[in-house]
Amino acid sequence: MPELPEVETFRLQTESTCLGKTVVKIKTSGLMTCPTDNKMLASVTNLKLTDTFRHGKYLFIEFDGNPKYLIFHFGMSGSFKFDKSQNSRSRKPAYKHCHIELCFSDNTRLSFIDPRRFGSVGIITPKAKEQLISNLGPDAASPKFNFEYLKEVTHRRSSPIKTLLLDQHLIAGLGNIYANEILFASGILPNRKAGSLSEAELKRLVKDCKSILKRAILERGSTLSDKGYSDIHGSKGSFQRLHNCYGLDGTACKTCDETIVKTLIGNRSTFYCPKCQI
Numbered sequence: 715m716p717e718l719p720e721v722e723t724f725r726l727q728t729e730s731t732c733l734g735k736t737v738v739k740i741k742t743s744g745l746m747t748c749p750t751d752n753k754m755l756a757s758v759t760n761l762k763l764t765d766t767f768r769h770g771k772y773l774f775i776e777f778d779g780n781p782k783y784l785i786f787h788f789g790m791s792g793s794f795k796f797d798k799s800q801n802s803r804s805r806k807p808a809y810k811h812c813h814i815e816l817c818f819s820d821n822t823r824l825s826f827i828d829p830r831r832f833g834s835v836g837i838i839t840p841k842a843k844e845q846l847i848s849n850l851g852p853d854a855a856s857p858k859f860n861f862e863y864l865k866e867v868t869h870r871r872s873s874p875i876k877t878l879l880l881d882q883h884l885i886a887g888l889g890n891i892y893a894n895e896i897l898f899a900s901g902i903l904p905n906r907k908a909g910s911l912s913e914a915e916l917k918r919l920v921k922d923c924k925s926i927l928k929r930a931i932l933e934r935g936s937t938l939s940d941k942g943y944s945d946i947h948g949s950k951g952s953f954q955r956l957h958n959c960y961g962l963d964g965t966a967c968k969t970c971d972e973t974i975v976k977t978l979i980g981n982r983s984t985f986y987c988p989k990c991q992i
């Protein structure tokens with residue numbers, strides 16, 4: 715579930731809590747399919763966390779004196795938690811479902827928690843990082859995702875616009891919540907053929923995408939009723955209060971009072987207002 719705004723929240727909060735701190739120990743659960751072995755993970759011990767970077771739903775962490783990156787994907791249920799360490803001697807992470815615990819020299823720690831284990835973590839080289847990014851579309855919040863680009867990728871496409879927005883190989887970072895909300899904001903039906911959108915509609919889509927992502931990052935993402943996501947300090951996000959259609963089927967549209975409808979597109983739950991969206 716963590717989409718671009720939630721992953722960006724983890725990134726910003728990792729910077730504000732962990733930047734400049736030295737890793738003294740890394741604890742692993744051994745339960746996660748990890749593309750990297752523990753020895754490689756151990757290569758960042760005694761190094762200082764110096765930078766972070768995000769592309770789409772991937773988060774990269776850089777360490778001083780190490781050319782490799784620690785990479786995270788949060789899958790369905792992954793999250794970060796930052797707090798003080800309890801000085802445990804255990805080699806295993808403290809929290810249930812925590813797969814990686816970075817212990818810092820000042821007795822704080824960053825835990826990567828993922829109950830459903832669809833996420834992943836590993837160490838990758840700069841070359842592998844570039845390869846991974848080249849397989850993804852431009853980040854939805856970056857200037858590379860713009861009208862010209864969207865016009866190019868929607869040209870003559872018969873797939874529904876919503877399916878296209880969710881395709882990480884074309885646009886990186888959007889998931890089901892934000893794709894639904896962006897289409898509502900733009901007044902575009904989610905099942906419209908991507909190639910049928912006018913230039914004015916494409917421009918509106920890009921503009922609404924940027925402003926929704928920006929606001930959602932300010933609100934530290936969306937915490938749904940399943941309470942699956944919380945930020946690095948355990949606080950809920952607040953963008954769900956501003957949702958206009960996601961999960962709101964059967965309720966009155968905030969704009970026109972028509973009932974919000976739920977359907978399936980590409981096997982994903984899709985919410986829209988049949989009056990406001992054409």
Ligand SMILES: [Zn+2]
Pocket residue numbers: 967968969970971972987988989990991
């Ligand atoms: Zn409406």
